[in-house]
Amino acid sequence: MAVNSYPAISSSKTAYRLTLLSGTSWTVPTGVTYINATLVGAGGGGGGGYVYNNVYFPGLAGLGGQIVESTFSTTPGASITYALGSGGTGGVSAGNGGTGGSTTMTGATTAAGGNGGIGPTASTGLSGNAGVTANNGGCPGGGGGSPTSNGGAGGAGSIIIEYYV
Numbered sequence: 252m253a254v255n256s257y258p259a260i261s262s263s264k265t266a267y268r269l270t271l272l273s274g275t276s277w278t279v280p281t282g283v284t285y286i287n288a289t290l291v292g293a294g295g296g297g298g299g300g301y302v303y304n305n306v307y308f309p310g311l312a313g314l315g316g317q318i319v320e321s322t323f324s325t326t327p328g329a330s331i332t333y334a335l336g337s338g339g340t341g342g343v344s345a346g347n348g349g350t351g352g353s354t355t356m357t358g359a360t361t362a363a364g365g366n367g368g369i370g371p372t373a374s375t376g377l378s379g380n381a382g383v384t385a386n387n388g389g390c391p392g393g394g395g396g397s398p399t400s401n402g403g404a405g406g407a408g409s410i411i412i413e414y415y416v
Contacts, residue, residue, distance in 0.1 A: 264415040271410040276332045279325045282416045286325055289411040290355070290362035292316025293336030296348030297402030298370035310402045313339055313348045314365035321359035332357050336364045336408030341401045345370040354408035368402055 271277060279286070298310025316336060325331065336352030351364025 266413065266415050268411065268413045271333065271335065271412065275334065276330045277412065279327050279329045279331060280414070280416060281327050283325055283327055283414045285322060287320065287322045287413040288356055288359045290319045290359055291409045292354050292362040292364040293338045293351030293408040294405030295351045295365035295367040296339035296341040296405045298348050298368035299342035299344045299346045299402045300400045301345035301371045308371035310342050310348070310370045311368035313351065313368045313405045316351045316354070316365045316408055317362045319360045319362040323358040333410055335410065338405030338407050339364065339367045341404050342367065342370040343401050348402045348405070351405045352408060354410060356410055362408065364408070365405060
């Protein structure tokens, strides 16, 4: 594994932080030669609720998307492309919620979306759902509320960029 070294931050530099919630590219400001990027995968949708023998079973909430931090070299004025993961769809009447989309950025490690919540059935009741990896943190979707209601959609992915000028 290669280790990259970057210049020390001097007290004369100003730190900037921005959050990308839409769009597909970002232009590197003048004087910026490296950035710190935190990618957040989209959350999974919640499972839909279910009624069996007049007993209500709520769907489970979706899981948050993965959070990945990357530091990489850039060229001032370059356009860096990215894609923000879409939140997983909510499950319909005992259906499972959809998996959240991955968030990607050129030069950074991909952050996977969270798994969808499971919708209960008479045979499984409330089953658990495994996480994608450690560091789950994107906005998850809520499980179905009232009997046979749909689960909530997962939150969209995002990217936080930090740089110094």
